[in-house]
Amino acid sequence: xxxxxxxxxxxxxxxxxxxxxxxxxxxxxxxxxxxxxxxxxxxxxxxxxxxxxxxxxxxxxxxxxxxxxxxxxxxxxxxxxxxxxxxxxxxxxxxxxxxxxxxxxxxxxxxxxxxxxxxxxxxxxxxxxxxxxxxxxxxxxxxxxxxxxxxxxxxxxxxxxxxxxxxxxxxxxxxxxxxxxxxxxxxxxxxxxxxxxxxxxxxxxxxxxxxxxxxxxxxxxxxxxxxxxxxxxxxxxxxxxxxxxxxxxxxxxxxxxxxxxxxxxxxxxxxxxxxxxxxxxxxxxxxxxxxxxxxxxxxxxxxxxxxxxxxxxxxxxxxxxxxxxxxxxxxxxxxxxxxxxxxxxxxxxxxxxxxxxxxxxxxxxxxxxxxxxxxxxxxxxxxxxxxxxxxxxxxxxxxxxxxxxxxxxxxxxxxxxxxxxxxxxxxxxxxxxxxxxxxxxxxxxxxxxxxxxxxxxxxxxxxxxxxxxxxxxxxxxxxxxxxxxxxxxxxxxxxxxxxxxxxxxxxxxxxxxxxxxxxxx
Amino acid sequence: xxxxxxxxxxxxxxxxxxxxxxxxxxxxxxxxxxxxxxxxxxxxxxxxxxxxxxxxxxxxxxxxxxxxxxxxxxxxxxxxxxxxxxxxxxxxxxxxxxxxxxxxxxxxxxxxxxxxxxxxxxxxxxxxxxxxxxxxxxxxxxxxxxxxxxxxxxxxxxxxxxxxxxxxxxxxxxxxxxxxxxxxxxxxxxxxxxxxxxxxxxxxxxxxxxxxxxxxxxxxxxxxxxxxxxxxxxxxxxxxxxxxxxxxxxxxxxxxxxxxxxxxxxxxxxxxxxxxxxxxxxxxxxxxxxxxxxxxxxxxxxxxxxxxxxxxxx
Numbered sequence: 001x002x003x004x005x006x007x008x009x010x011x012x013x014x015x016x017x018x019x020x021x022x023x024x025x026x027x028x029x030x031x032x033x034x035x036x037x038x039x040x041x042x043x044x045x046x047x048x049x050x051x052x053x054x055x056x057x058x059x060x061x062x063x064x065x066x067x068x069x070x071x072x073x074x075x076x077x078x079x080x081x082x083x084x085x086x087x088x089x090x091x092x093x094x095x096x097x098x099x100x101x102x103x104x105x106x107x108x109x110x111x112x113x114x115x116x117x118x119x120x121x122x123x124x125x126x127x128x129x130x131x132x133x134x135x136x137x138x139x140x141x142x143x144x145x146x147x148x149x150x151x152x153x154x155x156x157x158x159x160x161x162x163x164x165x166x167x168x169x170x171x172x173x174x175x176x177x178x179x180x181x182x183x184x185x186x187x188x189x190x191x192x193x194x195x196x197x198x199x200x201x202x203x204x205x206x207x208x209x210x211x212x213x214x215x216x217x218x219x220x221x222x223x224x225x226x227x228x229x230x231x232x233x234x235x236x237x238x239x240x241x242x243x244x245x246x247x248x249x250x251x252x253x254x255x256x257x258x259x260x261x262x263x264x265x266x267x268x269x270x271x272x273x274x275x276x277x278x279x280x281x282x283x284x285x286x287x288x289x290x291x292x293x294x295x296x297x298x299x300x301x302x303x304x305x306x307x308x309x310x311x312x313x314x315x316x317x318x319x320x321x322x323x324x325x326x327x328x329x330x331x332x333x334x335x336x337x338x339x340x341x342x343x344x345x346x347x348x349x350x351x352x353x354x355x356x357x358x359x360x361x362x363x364x365x366x367x368x369x370x371x372x373x374x375x376x377x378x379x380x381x382x383x384x385x386x387x388x389x390x391x392x393x394x395x396x397x398x399x400x401x402x403x404x405x406x407x408x409x410x411x412x413x414x415x416x417x418x419x420x421x422x423x424x425x426x427x428x429x430x431x432x433x434x435x436x437x438x439x440x441x442x443x444x445x446x447x448x449x450x451x452x453x454x455x456x457x458x459x460x461x462x463x464x465x466x467x468x469x470x471x472x473x474x475x476x477x478x479x480x481x482x483x484x485x486x487x488x489x490x491x492x493x494x495x496x497x498x499x500x501x502x503x504x505x506x507x508x509x510x511x512x513x514x515x516x517x518x519x520x521x
Numbered sequence: 522x523x524x525x526x527x528x529x530x531x532x533x534x535x536x537x538x539x540x541x542x543x544x545x546x547x548x549x550x551x552x553x554x555x556x557x558x559x560x561x562x563x564x565x566x567x568x569x570x571x572x573x574x575x576x577x578x579x580x581x582x583x584x585x586x587x588x589x590x591x592x593x594x595x596x597x598x599x600x601x602x603x604x605x606x607x608x609x610x611x612x613x614x615x616x617x618x619x620x621x622x623x624x625x626x627x628x629x630x631x632x633x634x635x636x637x638x639x640x641x642x643x644x645x646x647x648x649x650x651x652x653x654x655x656x657x658x659x660x661x662x663x664x665x666x667x668x669x670x671x672x673x674x675x676x677x678x679x680x681x682x683x684x685x686x687x688x689x690x691x692x693x694x695x696x697x698x699x700x701x702x703x704x705x706x707x708x709x710x711x712x713x714x715x716x717x718x719x720x721x722x723x724x725x726x727x728x729x730x731x732x733x734x735x736x737x738x739x740x741x742x743x744x745x746x747x748x749x750x751x752x753x754x755x756x757x758x759x760x761x762x763x764x765x766x767x768x769x770x771x772x773x774x775x776x777x778x779x780x781x782x783x784x785x786x787x788x789x790x791x792x793x794x795x796x797x798x799x800x801x802x803x804x805x806x807x808x809x810x811x812x813x814x815x816x817x818x819x820x821x822x823x824x825x826x827x828x829x830x831x832x833x834x835x
Contacts, residue, residue, distance in 0.1 A: 031708055033723040116721035126766045144765070303623055305584035355625060363667055367712035374717050374767045384715060384723065431623050438625035442768075490625070 034388065035112065038104035040197030043396040047520075048201075050398040051175030054518040056321065056405065057265045058168040061175035064261040066254055069180055069204045072188045080248035081189050087243035088193055095243055096195075102240040103196035106211035107166060107400035108387055113215075113233060114162055115376040115383060117223050121150035122374055124308065124445070131306035135279055141224050148223070152371075152452055153315045153415040156379040157275055158222045160321060160405075160412035162215060165266040167405040169214040169259045170207060170398040176258070177202040186245040196244035205255035206247035207397045212237045213259025221267045269319075278315040278419075285309055292426040298339035298433070300426045300447040311446040316420025321409040322510040323417065331417050331506060333499040336427050336449040344433070347493040351430035352437050355490035362488040363440055369453060369485040370441040378453050378482070379411040382460035385478070389468060402520050403467050407460060410511035414459040414504055415452070421503070422447040430490060439490040450500030451492045454483035458501040462508020466515055479504075549609050549636040550736050552652050552689030552698050555601030558826035565797065565818030567593040571810030574672070577762030578807060587621025589672050589810060595818075605640040612663060615675040624673055627666065631676040634660035636683075649692035656685040669711040669727075671769035672810065678771070679729045680707040696749075697739040704732040709771060718761045718772060727772050730759030738783075747785040751801070754778045763808050773808040780804055781814075793822035 051061050058064075070076050087095070102109055125134050125145035136147040148154050182204035186194040201207070212234040219230045238256065241247040247255075288310065292299035302308045316328065323331070337343035358366075371378045386407055390400060427449035431437045444452070457479035465472030483501050486492040515521065555561055570590035573582050597611030616628040636658035644651045659682045668678035687700035706729040714725040733756055740749030760774030781801030788794045800815040 031722070031724060031726040031728040034714075035723060112721070112723070115715075116717070119715075119717035119721050123764060123766050305621065358625075360665060364712045367667065367669060368714070370713065372768075374764070375713075376715065376717075376721065381715075437623075439623045440625050443623050 035104065035108065035391065037100075038108075038391055040100075040103035041105040041108075041397070042197055042394055043199060043201075043399075044394040045396060045399075046199060046201045047174065047396040047398050048178055049174075050171060050396070050402075050520070051178055053171050053174075053398070053402065053520050055168045055171050056164045056409075057269060058172060058262060061172050064172060064258055066172075066176045066180075066205055066258055069182050069250055069254070072182065077188075077248060077250065080250055081185055081192065083249055084185055084192050084242055084245055085189075087239075088195070088245065091243060095239070098236050098240040099195050099244045102208065102237050103244060103246075104391070105397060105400060106208045106237065107397050107404060108391065109237070110162070110166070110211055110215045111159075111383055111387060111404060113230075114159060115380045117226060118150045118155045118158065118376045118380050119374060121146060121148055121223065122155065122377060124149060124151075124373065127306055127308075133306075133308055138224055146225060150377070151311055152377040152379060152456070153278070153312050153318075153419055154275075155377040156408070156411040156415040156456070157270075157273075157318065159379055159383060159408040161222065161266050161270055162218050163401065163405040163408040164321060165214050165218055165263050166211055167398070167401040168265070169210045169262040170401045172258055172262060173205055173207050173210040173255065174398050176205055176254075177207075180204050182251070184246060185248050192245040194245050196240070196246045201396075203247050204251045205258050206241055206251035207255065208241045208247065209238055209252040209255030210259040211397070211401075213256035214263045215259070217260040217263030218266060221270045273319040274314070274317045278312040278318060280310075280313045282309075284313065288313060288423060288426050296338070296340070297426070298428050300428045301432055302445055303429065303431055303443050304445055308445050310423070311444070312419060313423045313446075316416055316423060318412075318416050320413040320416045322413045322514060323507065327510075328413075328417050328420050331503050332421050332424060333450065333503060335425055336493070336495055336499070339428065339433070344493075347495060348430050348433045348437075351487070351490050351493060352434055354488060355437055355440060358440060358488060365481055365485045366440045366489040369457075369482040370489070371453075372442050372444070378456040379408070379415070379460075382407065382411065382456065382464070385460075385475075386464055389464075389471060393468070399520065402518065406463050406467065406511045406515050409514070410459040410463045410508050411456055413510065414455045414507045417503055417507060418450060418452050418455040418500065419446075421450050421500075422452075425449045427496075430493060437490050441489045441491065443491050448492060449496050450503065451483060451486050451496040452500070453486050453492075454479075454497040454500030455504035455507070457482035458504025459508040459511070460504075462505050463511040463515070466508075466512045549638065549656060549658060549685070550687070550698070550700055550738070552654060552687060552691075552696070554604060554607045554638065554640055555599050555822075556824070556826070557601045557603050558824070559601045560598060560823045560825065561600075561820055562596075562598040562823070563797075563818055563820030564597075565593075565595050565816050567591075567595070567814060567816035569593075569812045569814035571803070571812040574810040575763075575806050575808055576765060576767070579765065580811070583622075585622035586619045586624075586672065589617070589619045591675075592616045592618075607638045609636040609638060609658075610634070617673045617675060619673060627670060627673050627675050629666045629675055630663045631666065632660040632662050634658060646690070647692075649690055652689045652691075654685075654687040654689070656683075656687060658683045658685070667712065668709055668771050669713065669716075671771065671773075674771075677706075677729070678709045681705065691742065694741050694743050695739075696742040697737070699735070699737045701735045702733065704734070706731055711771070716770065718770065727770075729772050730757050730774070732757050740782075745787045745789070747783070749783050751781045751783060751799070752779070760808075769808060775809045776807040777809050778804045778806070793824070795820045 127133050134145045136145045136149050138147045181202045184203040186192045216230045216234045238252050289299040371381050427447050429448045461475035461479035465475045483497040487494050570588050572588040593613045593615045595611050595613040599609045601607050612633045613631050615631050618626040638656045641655050642653035661680050662678050666675050668674050681704050683704040685702040689698040709727045710725050715723050736753040738749045738751045756776045757774045760772050763769050779801050783799030785797045798817040802813050803811045
């Protein structure tokens with residue numbers, strides 16, 4: 001027996017290197033985000049005239065007062081400098097990491113935080129025991145179902161509000177920067193290092209802190225369960241700003257306060273923009289069915305079990321940033337083929353053939369653009385695409401914010417228009433017309449005509465192509481692929497996508513119109 | 522030693538997806554080896570299905586999936602390089618299907634897996650015999666199937682490498698076998714370029730946590746018949762839980778505890794032919810389906826050593 005145990009021990013010593021050899025040699029284990037290791041933002045132009053760019057809601061760049069800073073010789077400012085020196089004398093690796101992270105750009109990082117929240121909250125509620133569905137409520141935070149359900153319209157609107165508020169806040173920030181012209185701490189005191197890069201932008205109020213303040217404040221409206229996490233992000237950014245030598249404590253305090261005040265304007269608008277009523281009522285849902293039936297059309301039905309109420313049927317009534325309600329009505333395309341027509345039968349047959357003969361590459365395209373449950377949605381995808389190109393453009397923070405605001409106002413208005421069209425026609429999905437159509441991604445719980453992906457993508461590609469003309473052709477090809485992905489997946493008729501694409505381009509055109517007149521070009 | 526005892530079936534818990542494939546292979550979890558220059562080839566059919574699954578620790582059904590089933594035909598072979606050193610190779614074709622909802626099922630060739638099995642030690646202990654085996658194995662995807670389509674994808678696309686220690690005790694016709702396995706898994710690349718786990722990832726690469734498992738089997742073993750009870754436990758060393766009403770994801774924390782029984786019967790005529798079968802049930806799990814599976818297979822031994830000697834004698 002003793003001999004046996006000795007042999008077992010010998011065997012175990014043999015297996016350890018074997019397992020190490022086999023277990024780990026084949027396995028590559030490094031996954032990091034595309035934007036994990038960006039250099040500090042180094043604007044090609046400081047856009048020093050941005051204080052005169054046209055704001056979105058703010059009446060004037062000085063609507064909210066920012067008191068003049070004390071002189072850099074003042075003892076209060078000397079104390080600010082000492083705080084920076086204190087940080088720089090004992091920087092932890094964690095603080096260095098935070099400085100590197102935030103120095104890539106506040107607009108970029110807050111956009112990524114938003115994308116993360118959208119994915120986190122993009123989950124349809126689980127049904128009640130009786131087969132009904134609970135509706136998330138902002139007045140009942142921290143209880144299931146969590147508020148919000150960040151579906152595509154909600155996500156598009158959330159992005160638009162944050163981006164538009166960031167833009168207005170930075171316009172005001174730039175106004176005061178050039179008005180007061182206070183130099184950055186590393187320029188005042190040469191013993192202070194510029195750990196986040198150098199530029200010629202006046203530092204009061206701090207643009208990073210303006211972004212922190214305005215973004216954190218907007219979360220009260222959009223992601224109320226996240227306030228504590230967001231407050232932590234704000235503190236990390238502000239500490240990084242100070243520790244990097246980019247801003248003094250007084251630059252940061254003034255910036256955060258300005259950002260929060262300007263957010264107030266957008267929050268007040270958001271509380272009154274009809275989004276709170278977009279869920280509709282059971283009576284309203286029923287009338288959608290009878291209206292379609294009165295037009296001799298097969299009404300849309302939820303294909304989920306238990307049947308889920310339609311997603312945000314009144315989102316088409318939300319107040320847009322670019323298009324007023326009359327424009328939204330005017331943007332409606334003509335009707336899809338009648339549900340009883342031969343043309344519709346042919347379209348349904350085409351959808352069936354598509355899923356029966358899907359190639360691996362078509363499946364790749366479907367998955368790449370699906371942006372369904374648990375993702376940052378199509379508007380989020382287009383933000384990620386924009387971020388990926390903007391990081392190479394050396395924009396100032398205010399231009400970054402302006403370009404994302406244009407994109408996201410277009411996405412929000414695309415959502416409004418798309419949802420208006422969807423519930424105006426209340427048209428069934430291919431699988432409702434032919435249940436043998438099994439799809440390559442989940443079927444969204446709202447009517448088919450017109451395709452949201454096509455609208456979001458065409459609107460985004462149109463405004464992004466204006467912002468970066470060298471990429472315009474590529475953006476349009478990507479948008480076309482996104483639209484096609486919904487046909488490959490079997491969840492849309494091709495007419496949904498062509499009609500949606502065209503309306504999306506029109507909405508992108510409204511964003512271009514604004515871009516041409518906001519003073520930034 | 523001509524028989525194909527090693528054809529007894531063994532659940533590899535490596536690839537228990539939320540859906541489908543309890544990929545089964547031959548002989549990598551038993552204590553039997555092929556004789557030198559003997560090749561055992563065969564095919565098994567497996568059917569696995571579930572209508573309840575665990576979202577994290579929350580057990581639920583889903584009327585938009587109904588019953589999710591996986592069918593698999595696996596071809597495999599075991600070759601005796603020597604009596605103490607065997608190689609085992611297998612690859613399955615897999616079909617997935619759900620009875621409700623609208624998602625399209627998948628089918629295709631999944632992963633090639635291979636094991637080297639070495640009988641490191643044989644020792645009499647009392648009236649019985651203890652054998653110790655060391656096994657090293659790996660798997661690679663054979664096709665570009667979609668991994669990020671759970672619960673209906675046919676596999677996870679990860680390359681794996683495993684090390685296993687297996688100890689067997691036989692006393693008369695009674696036997697007991699225990700094994701422990703560590704499996705390293707490579708990152709995978711998915712078709713989309715962002716995904717949410719417990720945070721947002723802006724990349725198409727997915728870190729796949731490693732896995733550990735252990736397996737115990739015991740019962741009756743004779744020259745022509747093996748009947749055994751099986752208990753196995755698998756854990757993912759990391760990963761994250763599916764959130765309420767979210768979709769599953771390849772790097773979820775997939776754990777399972779399963780119990781079942783297998784048999785192998787070798788026919789006296791025609792010589793070298795054997796039939797294997799078994800059934801497994803998932804007792805508990807995390808981020809996987811509560812599957813019930815059964816399988817049936819046929820194996821045949823070709824003795825090249827014997828054939829060669831016959832050829833020479835002619």
